[in-house]
Amino acid sequence: MESQGLVYGTPARDGTGAARPYWDESVHYVLEMDEVLSIEADVELLHSMCLGAVDNVVITERYKDFGIPEWVWPGIAESWRRRDPHVYGRFDLRYDGSGPAKLLEYNADTPTSLLEAAVLQWFWKTEVFPDDDQWNSIHEKLVERFTEIGDQLPSNELHFTWSSADPTGEDHVTTAYLQETAAESGLDTIGLAIEEIGWDPLLKRFVDLEEAPMNTILKLYPWEWVIDEEFGRHAVASLPHTMWIEPLWKMLLSNKALLAILWEMHPGHPNLLPAFIDDPGMLTEYVRKPRLGREGANIQIVAPGYETETGGVYGREGYVYQAFDPLPEFDGYRPALGAWIVGDSSAGLGIRETAGLVTDDGAAFVPHRIPQT
């Protein structure tokens, strides 16, 4: 697996806390084609509901519910009105094989586990179950998507950037993979760490290490961190002269307040769980999630017999409360489905399993297949 780029694989944990390989192919999931088709349809529906939510938030200027600083608001609205191009995202779903898939959260800005879903599990399937199928066209769709948006970009050259402070290498590998799909679509790509990005104060533009201007920047670095940092205001002001991917308007989707907005707009929708901002409302059993939390950090579950709380550094920006619907359990592990959307179409699936109720950085990636009927 390392030969395919999986260098990071932080060891996962099993129920007793013992180490478990991050890439665990000793087990896999089998999904029926009709299940896949139905989840695929749900994902595209969720995606369009999310775009509707962005439109709603921009029109009603409800940025405060998202804890977004006021100076960024106009930038978000303009980015949305221009329809700055988006590339990809990952919906995390609860699915137990019977009822409809439920949206747990949407990683719209900096989704990871991309290489595992797009490449590694495909190689596994091809080797172990060559006749079976897999819900996976992520790679092809990424190439297609870069071809599509190529015309909307300021130039044919894209800079790909990640934080060199990530010691695991996961961000760098994921970025390099994206770079490869863009190159395959015919775009010229340059990779450099986000710490190396330069700002030319006279010409008011971002430059790379060759001091050449950066026209399009694909960042594997969350917007809420970008705007909080020294060059943050330059980044927002540089739009649309410099195009940023994912676009600024995705700040409204990568924020858990989205869950409450969706529920407000579509109460009782079968793919949603009730969710509220700042207050559990009428919920008696709920999960408290920080608006901007990552990797399952700072999650608190309030439900008889399930009380759990994870540690972390998030939550200063406030919380969102979502009805508690425990992940189903199979052989002691609980899977969460990561359904990928590329452009506006559903592209594939990656499953991550945990022993506990929260899919955190101790989750293991488990491949899946669709048996030939």
Added chain:
Amino acid sequence: MTDTHDPDKPDVPEPDETPEPRRGQMRFQDAETTKPREPTLAEQRARRKAIEEEAERELQEAAERVQVERKAKTRRRVFIGSGVTVGVVALVATWYVAATPDEVTANCVDNNGVLAANENVCDENYARSVPGSYYSGGFWFIPLATGGFGQYQYNYGGTVGPGGRVTGGTATAPSGRTTVKTSSGKTVQRGGFGISSGGSKGGSKGGSGGS
């Protein structure tokens, strides 16, 4: 093919196999090996123009300051009944009258005119980032490990002599058509994103990706 070109035949590409789709480049840059490329002509012009505009803006601001100060002074002077003299305009003028060289080296010196061990202490971005630092009277005051403050400012155009003592030059930043170079030669700011090594921002983290 060009030699045997038939002028009567229209220049139509041969209907051969569909062209191989073009694959884009993949390049990587890192701070150790990547060197700035030569600026394009347009960039050099734009940079010069930006510098000029900056200078013009500064000049205008200085002129406005003069106006304001003059007003303040006239108002005060009305009481003491003295005439109006303008000092600042003269100062502004010296920036332009004096034959400024095209390039001026900025040396970071302390209040004794001796080169600072760390030239960054004169750099506003760096100085601001030092806890407890402040700017006063043209100097950056940087807390010293031994207690107290060191006072630092850039000296423009001075000559470095024995013992790192800088003679000549001025503490007033030159304007106009002058390029200012520090000894490390930086004109582009970096490090405004992400976690710089040794920084404390954000605490420990394992990956900036999604959950």
